[in-house]
Amino acid sequence: MSIKSEMINMAKRAKEASEELARLSTPAKNSMLKNMARGILKRKKEILRANERDVKLAKKKGLSRALIDRLTLNPARIENMAKSLREVASLPDPVGRIMKTTRRPNGLVIKKIRVPIGVIAMIYEARPNVTVEASGLALKSGSAIILKGGSEAQNSNLFITKILNETKGLPERAIQLIRTTSRKAVKELLRLDDYIDLVIPRGGEGLIQMVRRESTIPVIAHAKGLCHTYVDGDADLNMAERVVYNAKVQRPGVCNALETLLVHRDVAKRFLLRMIKRLEGAGVEVRGCPKSRRIAPGINKAKEIDWQAEYLDLILSIKVVKGLTEALDHISRYGSHHSEAIITRNKRAAEKFLKEVDASAVFINASTRLNDGGEFGLGAEIGISTQKLHARGPMGLEELTTYKYLVYGKGQVRT
Amino acid sequence: MSIKSEMINMAKRAKEASEELARLSTPAKNSMLKNMARGILKRKKEILRANERDVKLAKKKGLSRALIDRLTLNPARIENMAKSLREVASLPDPVGRIMKTTRRPNGLVIKKIRVPIGVIAMIYEARPNVTVEASGLALKSGSAIILKGGSEAQNSNLFITKILNETKGLPERAIQLIRTTSRKAVKELLRLDDYIDLVIPRGGEGLIQMVRRESTIPVIAHAKGLCHTYVDGDADLNMAERVVYNAKVQRPGVCNALETLLVHRDVAKRFLLRMIKRLEGAGVEVRGCPKSRRIAPGINKAKEIDWQAEYLDLILSIKVVKGLTEALDHISRYGSHHSEAIITRNKRAAEKFLKEVDASAVFINASTRLNDGGEFGLGAEIGISTQKLHARGPMGLEELTTYKYLVYGKGQVRT
Numbered sequence: 001m002s003i004k005s006e007m008i009n010m011a012k013r014a015k016e017a018s019e020e021l022a023r024l025s026t027p028a029k030n031s032m033l034k035n036m037a038r039g040i041l042k043r044k045k046e047i048l049r050a051n052e053r054d055v056k057l058a059k060k061k062g063l064s065r066a067l068i069d070r071l072t073l074n075p076a077r078i079e080n081m082a083k084s085l086r087e088v089a090s091l092p093d094p095v096g097r098i099m100k101t102t103r104r105p106n107g108l109v110i111k112k113i114r115v116p117i118g119v120i121a122m123i124y125e126a127r128p129n130v131t132v133e134a135s136g137l138a139l140k141s142g143s144a145i146i147l148k149g150g151s152e153a154q155n156s157n158l159f160i161t162k163i164l165n166e167t168k169g170l171p172e173r174a175i176q177l178i179r180t181t182s183r184k185a186v187k188e189l190l191r192l193d194d195y196i197d198l199v200i201p202r203g204g205e206g207l208i209q210m211v212r213r214e215s216t217i218p219v220i221a222h223a224k225g226l227c228h229t230y231v232d233g234d235a236d237l238n239m240a241e242r243v244v245y246n247a248k249v250q251r252p253g254v255c256n257a258l259e260t261l262l263v264h265r266d267v268a269k270r271f272l273l274r275m276i277k278r279l280e281g282a283g284v285e286v287r288g289c290p291k292s293r294r295i296a297p298g299i300n301k302a303k304e305i306d307w308q309a310e311y312l313d314l315i316l317s318i319k320v321v322k323g324l325t326e327a328l329d330h331i332s333r334y335g336s337h338h339s340e341a342i343i344t345r346n347k348r349a350a351e352k353f354l355k356e357v358d359a360s361a362v363f364i365n366a367s368t369r370l371n372d373g374g375e376f377g378l379g380a381e382i383g384i385s386t387q388k389l390h391a392r393g394p395m396g397l398e399e400l401t402t403y404k405y406l407v408y409g410k411g412q413v414r415t
Numbered sequence: 416m417s418i419k420s421e422m423i424n425m426a427k428r429a430k431e432a433s434e435e436l437a438r439l440s441t442p443a444k445n446s447m448l449k450n451m452a453r454g455i456l457k458r459k460k461e462i463l464r465a466n467e468r469d470v471k472l473a474k475k476k477g478l479s480r481a482l483i484d485r486l487t488l489n490p491a492r493i494e495n496m497a498k499s500l501r502e503v504a505s506l507p508d509p510v511g512r513i514m515k516t517t518r519r520p521n522g523l524v525i526k527k528i529r530v531p532i533g534v535i536a537m538i539y540e541a542r543p544n545v546t547v548e549a550s551g552l553a554l555k556s557g558s559a560i561i562l563k564g565g566s567e568a569q570n571s572n573l574f575i576t577k578i579l580n581e582t583k584g585l586p587e588r589a590i591q592l593i594r595t596t597s598r599k600a601v602k603e604l605l606r607l608d609d610y611i612d613l614v615i616p617r618g619g620e621g622l623i624q625m626v627r628r629e630s631t632i633p634v635i636a637h638a639k640g641l642c643h644t645y646v647d648g649d650a651d652l653n654m655a656e657r658v659v660y661n662a663k664v665q666r667p668g669v670c671n672a673l674e675t676l677l678v679h680r681d682v683a684k685r686f687l688l689r690m691i692k693r694l695e696g697a698g699v700e701v702r703g704c705p706k707s708r709r710i711a712p713g714i715n716k717a718k719e720i721d722w723q724a725e726y727l728d729l730i731l732s733i734k735v736v737k738g739l740t741e742a743l744d745h746i747s748r749y750g751s752h753h754s755e756a757i758i759t760r761n762k763r764a765a766e767k768f769l770k771e772v773d774a775s776a777v778f779i780n781a782s783t784r785l786n787d788g789g790e791f792g793l794g795a796e797i798g799i800s801t802q803k804l805h806a807r808g809p810m811g812l813e814e815l816t817t818y819k820y821l822v823y824g825k826g827q828v829r830t
Contacts, residue, residue, distance in 0.1 A: 102792050108781060110791055117803055118773075193627065197803050212608065212631040216624075218804040219633065239826040246828035354821045355438075358533075366523060366824025375829065376525055376820065377517050388532055388612050388817040389633040390805035402803040405791065406769045409781025411654040413661035414790070 003180060007188040011195035013173040014119045014144040020171035021142045022116045026093040029140055032167050033089035037082035039163045040132065044078050050159035051128065058152050066253060066313070070126040071153055081132040081160075084380055088136040091379040094398045095142045109408040114401045116142030118197040121189060122382070123148045123211060125203040128156040134200075135164050135175045137382050141400040144174050146189070146196070151181035183210075190215040197402075200395075202383045220390055222383035224310040225255030225338035227368040230327040230353070232344035233264035237271050239365060240343040244275060246367040247341070249282045253312045255384055256339045256371040260307060260317045262327045268320045269295050276318075284314045291320035307334045324349050328356055335359060338386055339368035360384065360393030418595060422603040426610035428588040429534045429559040435586035436557045437531045441508040444555055447582050448504035452497035454578045455547065459493050465574035466543065473567050481668060481728070485541040486568055496547040496575075499795055503551040506794040509813045510557045524823040529816045531557030533612040536604060537797070538563045538626060540618040543571040549615075550579050550590045552797050556815040559589050561604065561611070566596035598625075605630040612817075615810075617798045635805055637798035639725045640670030640753035642783040645742040645768070647759035648679035652686050654780060655758040659690060661782040662756070664697045668727045670799055671754045671786040675722060675732045677742045683735045684710050691733075699729045706735035722749045739764050743771055750774060753801055754783035775799065775808035 001009070040047070051073040058068050100112040120143050122134045131149055138145035149157040161177040164170075178185055190199060193216045201211040202222035211219055229247055231240045247258035263271055272295050276286050287302040299318070306317040307330070321327045331340055341363035342353040350364045361371040373381025373394035382400060385391045391399035416424070455462070466488040473483050515527040535558050537549045546564055553560035564572040576592040579585075593600055605614060608631045616626040617637035626634055644662055646655045662673035678686055683706065691701050691711050702717040714733070721732040722745070736742045746755055756778035757768040765779045776786040788796025788809035797815060800806045806814035 104790070104792060108785065108790070115773075209631075216627040218802060220804070236826070243824075243826060243828055250829050358530075359819065361820040361822055363822040364824055365826055366822055367828040369829035370523065370822065370824075370827060371820075372829075375519070375523070377519055387633060389635070392817055393820055402807055404774065405776040405786075405808055407776055407778040407781055407785065409779055409785075411651070411657060411780055412785060413658055413782040414665050414784035414787075 003182065003185050004188045006180075007185055008192065010146055010173075010176050010178070011119065011189065011192040014146055014176060015195045017171040017173040018116065018118045018142075018144040021139070021144055021174055022095070024142065028169060029093065029142075030089040032139060032170055033085045033136055035167050036136065036164050037085040037089075039166060040078060040082045040085070040160070043163055044075060047078055047156065047159055047163075048073060048075070051156040053155045054153055063152060067126055067152065070253070071128070071156075073128060073156065077129060081129050084129070084133050085136045088140050088380050088397070091140065091397055093140065094401045099403060106412050107410060108412050111406040111408075112403050113406060114398070115404050117400060117402050119144045119146065119195055120400070121146045121148070121196050121199045121217070123186060123199065123201045123203070123207065125150040125207070126153055128153050128160060130202070131157045131160050131177070132164070133380060134382055135161070137380060137397060137400055139170070139174065141397050143400065144171075144176075146176050146178065148178045148186055148189070154181060187214050190217060193217045200382065218390075219387075220385050220395070221387050222255075222395075223386040224336050225257070225384070225386070226259050226308070226310045226334060226336040227256060227339045227341075228260045228262055228331050228335060229258050229341040229343065229368060230262040230321075230324075230331070231264060231267065231271060232324065232342060232346060232349050233266040234346040234349065235264075235267060235271075235343040236345060237267060240271060241275055241278060243341070243343055243365070243367050245278055245282070247369050248279060248284060248316050249314070250367075250369055252314050256368050257312070258316065258368055259309065259311055260319065260334070262319050262321050262330060263292070265291065265320050265322060268292065272296055272318065279316060282314070284316050286316050286318060288318040289320055292318045295320075310336070324352060328353070331357055336386060338384065339363065339371040341366060341368050360386065418597065418600050419603045421595075422600055423607065425561055425588075425591050425593070426534065426604065426607040429561055429591060430610045432586040432588040433531065433533045433559040436554070436559055436589055437510070439557065443584060444508065444557075445504040447554060447585055448500045448551055450582050451551065451579050452500040452504075454581060455493060455497045455500070455575070458578055459490060462493055462571065462574055462578075463488060463490070466571040468570045469568055476567075478567060482541055482567065485668070486543070486571075488543060488571065492544065496544050499544070499548050500551045503555050503795050503812075506555065506812055508555065509816045514818060521827050522825060523827050526821040526823075527818050528821060529813070530819050532815060532817050534559045534561065534610055535815070536561045536563070536611050536614045536632070538601060538614065538616045538618070538622065540565040540622070541568055543568050543575060545617070546572045546575050546592070547579070548795060549797055550576070552795060552812060552815055554585070554589065556812050558815065559586075559591075561591050561593065563593045563601055563604070569596060602629050605632060608632045615797065633805075634802075635800050635810070636802050637670075637810075638801040639751050640672070640799070640801070641674050641723070641725045641749060641751040642671060642754045642756075643675045643677055643746050643750060644673050644756040644758065644783060645677040645736075645739075645746070646679060646682065646686055647739065647757060647761060647764050648681040649761040649764065650679075650682060650686075650758040651760060652682060655686060656690055656693060658756070658758055658780070658782050660693055660697070662784050663694060663699060663731050664729070665782075665784055667729050670725075671783050672727070673731065673783055674724065674726055675734065675749070677734050677736050677745060678707070680706065680735050680737060683707065687711055687733065694731060697729070699731055701731050701733060703733040704735055707733045710735075725751070739767060743768070746772055751801060753799065754778065754786040756781060756783050775801065
């Protein structure tokens, strides 16, 4: 079979599966999710063996340490996979929920209800836990999913999806993994808008741009986060230190981590010395603008490219600004509309920042790391959308559904 | 200036305008909309003259009667343009509305609020009133708009956007019309995802497919409506006759008009003879399956291509089916997920139909013509989305916005 007809076949069968999935009851879906969790735990050792093969190959290929870290499974990470499936089982089912009921003057009753999206294609990199989480969220929200993981995780993903597919009652082809690692397969897939309703690319800019260019299917990109925190002249500097440290250090390899710190010149001297000391103590490399280097001469020089960089690493760029306006301009120019924060005690500055910053989540006095489905109370998430359409920010079960209108009439016509 | 740099310039300036638009107050926007309505009325004669030039050219080019009808303006149609602007002014402003407030266990307060989309590109055909309605809806929802109308309406659109742009207080470049009629301009525009947030193509399948293929910007298609009405064995046949007649005849050239009538075999004989007589009385050409032609031998023969046809004209295809299952299968195979209706007194059949049909609006005992923003109580609409993502069905002011999260903290960090 050619790659093209293989992709068409997968997409068609996913569409068929989606019709069955849409009809599943909530208890049936929850019981499948719990069975999947059990299956994952029971076969922990085999998953680890499959993963070892991936890790070995990755090392042989000389892939980066960060990537190998994301790829590598251990018993705790596998237990977390099972846990995430049980968590999805415990969340309320969005399908069938009535969003609004309207009674019109002509007697029509219109119900807007949540329904599954249908078929979702997910294209992602490295981490095998995404395979489990995306499958669980798709199942609970009533959609079929076609997964294209990174080639470096192929053995792990193959084995994990095999386990998921052994679940009793799961419609055949509800969860499919693309077996070939060729880019051609993805390009063919991205043209199948007759069968696939949504593509979620989650990864680097190269991947996102390729998907945007090639896809005739609606795309919700989970792209980069170039997040800023602005420490205002009126900030509580102890709080600022705690929040900035958390945003940069707690987990630097993820999209809501801090990349550039902006500091009001009035507090720059008092704040930066202690902040930089604390960051360097945690192994962070600091790169600063000329003004910040006058305060802390030991730090490296930030170049234009640093303001554009999503480091995803223990590196931070720092810029001293004249005030809120310059901070807003910098964020408007370099920000990626993901997560932006201000630390201030000044209410007007805070409100201006909230209003004018164009990002999925804007924070006053809190860490950008909190832009997360769990932290927002949405439950598990398939990722953080960096687009404005359909879903913005954390994309959980509700955001994985669409709606339709049910209209109850008694013979009404248009006049 | 090359077409490419001209498009980049338009898009950049639209982005700048969108920042001003987002800050406009509701009263300011409403007063501009009312001024626009006055401007349109005051210059009715000039609009008619510009339109006459388009109509003359269209006739010379031998364009279809239906297209010329959609293109042609008259005093009543111009008054309706002004009316639609006043209607948009009277609708509630979605921008800034709080959709949800969440208080998290760690004390974070999270507000989900509606914000403008930013820059919208609208690509459409023929009717000059769309120029006015789209501009009004974009302004009220706080977005800048770039319009690409059909080349056949270029003189009308140029003059209308000139009037709109004379409105006092309107940010410069909030409403822009692409002046060149070349397809190359559109293709360049569709790559400008750095500046444009949403593309709405509204028109025939060729246009929609071109946009899907070329665009790296998110697309919400307003494509075809191949709508069905199924008259069940338990239907009130008087009601069925009224509803079917309305769905087909009241305005055949629009997307929510009826194209294929499905009839349960048990009532086919009783129902079809009178229905066909009434339709033919209104000038409808009827094309039937073999069974319906045994009942009404005078009608034309429906071919496979008829089940796939969005006639947008006084033509109706008819198929006699064994029952609900065959009707559902036919709709699943040929439907365009737009508007589908069942006429029945049987509650179970109705519920099954509502549940299983995958369309933006599914009707029991009502005309598909009612799938409309006004009829649904959403107010004016920019069109009817035939996609599942972001907006499905009538797309009004609310659907022309997105949201962001405002997060109020007291130093919270991620643990």
